[in-house]
Amino acid sequence: MAAIFADIADLLEIKGENAFKVRAYRRAGESIGHLAEDVAQVMHEGRLTDISGVGEGIARRIQELLMTGRLAYLEELRAEFPEGVRRLLEVPGIGPKTAGRLSKELGIGSFDGLETAIADGRVAALPRLGAKTAERLLAAIQATKRRDRRAPIGLAWPVAQELLVMVRRLPGVKEVSTGGSIRRMRETVGDVDIIGSSEDIDATLDAFLRSPGVASVIQRDTRRACALIAGGLEVELRLCAPPDFGVFLQRHTGSKDHNALLDDRAGEQGLRLTEEGVLRLSDGMLERFSTEEDLYRRLGLAFIPSELREGQGEIEAAASGSLSSPVKLVDIKGNLHTHTTWSDGLDSIEAMARGCQARGYQYVAITDHSGGLGVAHGLSTARVREQVAEIREVDRRLDGIRVLSGIEVDIRADGSLDLPDDLLAELDIVVASVHSAMGQDEDRMTRRLLQAMANPNVDIVGHPTCRIVGGREPIRLDLAAVLRAAVTTKTALEINAAPSRLDLKDDLVRRAREMGVKIAINTDAHNLDQLDFMHFGVAVARRGWCGAPDVLNAWPLDEVLAFARKF
Ligand SMILES: [Zn+2]
Ligand SMILES: [Zn+2]
Known part of the structure; x- marks a missing residue:
C-alpha cells in the first residue's frame, strides 16, 4: 500500500498537480510504510485518520483499496500516462517533474524516444534543461538500460510472500507457490515467478492484472501474465489446470540444468516430461501429476527440495537414496x-x-x-x-x-x-x-x-x-x-x-x-x-x-x- 501511494504521488507530479497534493500522498505512503500494525486492523477500529498524514480523503482511498482490492483513482491516473513515461523515473536524474515535461512538451514516452530527442537536440532546447543536462541524461539512460536488473533475495522474497497472499485470493485459484530462482532461494532473482493452478485461468489472469499492486502490464498470454509491480520488480504469473499442478510447478522451478538432467532420466525410462504431464512414449498416454512428490516418485526418485535443484548431483543422490534431508x-x-x-x-x-x-x-x-x-x-x-x-x-x-x-x-x-x-x-x-x-x-x-x-x-x-x-x-x-x-x-x-x-x-x-x-x-x-x-x-x-x-x-x-x- 505504501508503494501504491508513492506511485500516486509520482503520477500526480508527472501530471503537474499542485505540490501540496503530491506531498500529501507521499507523506501518507511513508506513514503507512512505517506503520507498526496492520492497516486493515486500523481501518476496522476506525482509526485511519489517526495515522500521521492521513486525512478523510486519503482514508477513503485506503478503505476502497482494502475493501475492493482496487483503486479507481489510481487506474485513471495510470491510464493517463503510458508505461514508458513512468519508466523514465528509473533513470537517475529524471524526477516526476522532468518526466512530466518530457512527456507533455516533447511527447516522449520511452527510453528510446528520449535518446532520440537528446540526439536531435530537442531536450537541450527545453527551457531550464540545457545541453549539459541532456548529455548527463543520455549517459544515465544508457547505464539504466545496461544495469543488471537482478534483485537481491532480501528485496524480492518479502514481495513474493505478499504476492502469494494476493494471488491466493483471486477468483478460480486452487494452489499457488513461488517458482523459479526465488523458490530455489538463489541470492538474486531476475523476476518473481508465481506458479498457480486455477479453475478459470482467464478470469484469474484478468483479476491479477487489474490488482492495484500491478503498475503496468508487460505481457499477457493464455496461461501467463507478466507485469511490473509498484516498487519496480517484474512478476510472472503462470497458471495451469489443477490436476497438472505438480508437473507445472516442477517445470517452472528449474533450474535449467536440473530439468535437463531430469528429462534425460525420463527419456531412459521411455517417458517425456511436458508442462501437462508425463508422456508415455510406448502408447502415447499422458500421466498427470498434481504434486511434485508423485512426479519424482514416478521417475524413481526421492523428492528433491527446490533449493537443491541446480543439477549438481542431486538427481543421482535422489536415485541412490543417499540424498539426506536438508536442515529446516x-x-x-x-x-x-x-x-x-x-x-x-x-x-x-x-x-x-x-x-x-x-x-x-x-x-x-x-x-x-x-x-x-x-x-x-x-x-x-x-x-x-x-x-x-x-x-x-x-x-x-x-x-x-x-x-x-x-x-x-x-x-x-x-x-x-x-x-x-x-x-x-x-x-x-x-x-x-x-x-x-x-x-x-x-x-x-x-x-x-x-x-x-x-x-x-x-x-x-x-x-x-x-x-x-x-x-x-x-x-x-x-x-x-x-x-x-x-x-x-x-x-x-x-x-x-x-x-x-x-x-x-x-x-x-x-x-x-x-x-x-x-x-x-x-x-x-x-x-x-x-x-x-x-x-x-x-x-x-x-x-x-x-x-x-x-x-x-x-x-x-x-x-x-x-x-x-x-x-
Ligand atoms: Zn555482527
Ligand atoms: Zn560483524
Missing part, C-alpha cells in the same frame, strides 16, 4: 550472533532474548562488538564485564530461554584479537570477525584468519568472506586452508543470514560441509525484526546440502557449549 527452519534451536544497544544494535538484551524466545529458540548468544577500529560503539574490557552482569541477570529473569554471554571480537589486521584471552575465556560464545583491512593479499588474510581460529576461545568465525551481495567482493583467502583449520581447531564457520551478506555463500557452504566443517547459521540481528533473517540463512545451508547435524545451532544447548569448550 524448525530445526534451529538458537541464534549465536546478535547485537544490542550495548554496541550498534537498536534493542535491549532483554528484548532480543524475548524475541528469540518468541521465535521458539532455546538459547541466544548476545555478541556485541569489541572496541576495535572501524566498529561503532565497541565494548572495552570493563564494559564487557558490565554487560555480562546484565546478561546473567536477564538470563535469571527469563524462563524458557538461555541467554548466553558472548562477543563479536574484532580480528585485527595482524590476526590478533581485540580483547584479552582471559576475558574471552569467561564468555560462553566468541564470534571472531574481520571488519577492517579487507584489502590484504591472500597470504596475509589467510594467516590472519588461521591465527584467530587457533585461539581456543574463538568458537565461530563471523561472515567469513566479508562479501556484500551485489556490493563488496569477498576478501582473498586460501579457502581450503581455512576449511581445514576450521576442522582441526573445532571452529564453526558462520552463514551470516543477513540478506545483504549471505556469507558463507551456498557453494562454499557445500565445500565446507564436505570437509566436515560445522556451520553456525546466525542472523547478526541489530534489531528485533532482523531476527527474522534466519530463514535466509537456512536457505543458504540447504543450498549447501547441510543437514541439521551439520549446523551448530540446530544442536541442543549442552552440545553447543561442549563444542565451544572444544572438548
Whole structure:
C-alpha cells in the first residue's frame, strides 16, 4: 500500500498537480510504510485518520483499496500516462517533474524516444534543461538500460510472500507457490515467478492484472501474465489446470540444468516430461501429476527440495537414496550472533532474548562488538564485564530461554584479537570477525584468519568472506586452508543470514560441509525484526546440502557449549 501511494504521488507530479497534493500522498505512503500494525486492523477500529498524514480523503482511498482490492483513482491516473513515461523515473536524474515535461512538451514516452530527442537536440532546447543536462541524461539512460536488473533475495522474497497472499485470493485459484530462482532461494532473482493452478485461468489472469499492486502490464498470454509491480520488480504469473499442478510447478522451478538432467532420466525410462504431464512414449498416454512428490516418485526418485535443484548431483543422490534431508527452519534451536544497544544494535538484551524466545529458540548468544577500529560503539574490557552482569541477570529473569554471554571480537589486521584471552575465556560464545583491512593479499588474510581460529576461545568465525551481495567482493583467502583449520581447531564457520551478506555463500557452504566443517547459521540481528533473517540463512545451508547435524545451532544447548569448550 505504501508503494501504491508513492506511485500516486509520482503520477500526480508527472501530471503537474499542485505540490501540496503530491506531498500529501507521499507523506501518507511513508506513514503507512512505517506503520507498526496492520492497516486493515486500523481501518476496522476506525482509526485511519489517526495515522500521521492521513486525512478523510486519503482514508477513503485506503478503505476502497482494502475493501475492493482496487483503486479507481489510481487506474485513471495510470491510464493517463503510458508505461514508458513512468519508466523514465528509473533513470537517475529524471524526477516526476522532468518526466512530466518530457512527456507533455516533447511527447516522449520511452527510453528510446528520449535518446532520440537528446540526439536531435530537442531536450537541450527545453527551457531550464540545457545541453549539459541532456548529455548527463543520455549517459544515465544508457547505464539504466545496461544495469543488471537482478534483485537481491532480501528485496524480492518479502514481495513474493505478499504476492502469494494476493494471488491466493483471486477468483478460480486452487494452489499457488513461488517458482523459479526465488523458490530455489538463489541470492538474486531476475523476476518473481508465481506458479498457480486455477479453475478459470482467464478470469484469474484478468483479476491479477487489474490488482492495484500491478503498475503496468508487460505481457499477457493464455496461461501467463507478466507485469511490473509498484516498487519496480517484474512478476510472472503462470497458471495451469489443477490436476497438472505438480508437473507445472516442477517445470517452472528449474533450474535449467536440473530439468535437463531430469528429462534425460525420463527419456531412459521411455517417458517425456511436458508442462501437462508425463508422456508415455510406448502408447502415447499422458500421466498427470498434481504434486511434485508423485512426479519424482514416478521417475524413481526421492523428492528433491527446490533449493537443491541446480543439477549438481542431486538427481543421482535422489536415485541412490543417499540424498539426506536438508536442515529446516524448525530445526534451529538458537541464534549465536546478535547485537544490542550495548554496541550498534537498536534493542535491549532483554528484548532480543524475548524475541528469540518468541521465535521458539532455546538459547541466544548476545555478541556485541569489541572496541576495535572501524566498529561503532565497541565494548572495552570493563564494559564487557558490565554487560555480562546484565546478561546473567536477564538470563535469571527469563524462563524458557538461555541467554548466553558472548562477543563479536574484532580480528585485527595482524590476526590478533581485540580483547584479552582471559576475558574471552569467561564468555560462553566468541564470534571472531574481520571488519577492517579487507584489502590484504591472500597470504596475509589467510594467516590472519588461521591465527584467530587457533585461539581456543574463538568458537565461530563471523561472515567469513566479508562479501556484500551485489556490493563488496569477498576478501582473498586460501579457502581450503581455512576449511581445514576450521576442522582441526573445532571452529564453526558462520552463514551470516543477513540478506545483504549471505556469507558463507551456498557453494562454499557445500565445500565446507564436505570437509566436515560445522556451520553456525546466525542472523547478526541489530534489531528485533532482523531476527527474522534466519530463514535466509537456512536457505543458504540447504543450498549447501547441510543437514541439521551439520549446523551448530540446530544442536541442543549442552552440545553447543561442549563444542565451544572444544572438548
Ligand atoms: Zn560483524
Ligand atoms: Zn555482527
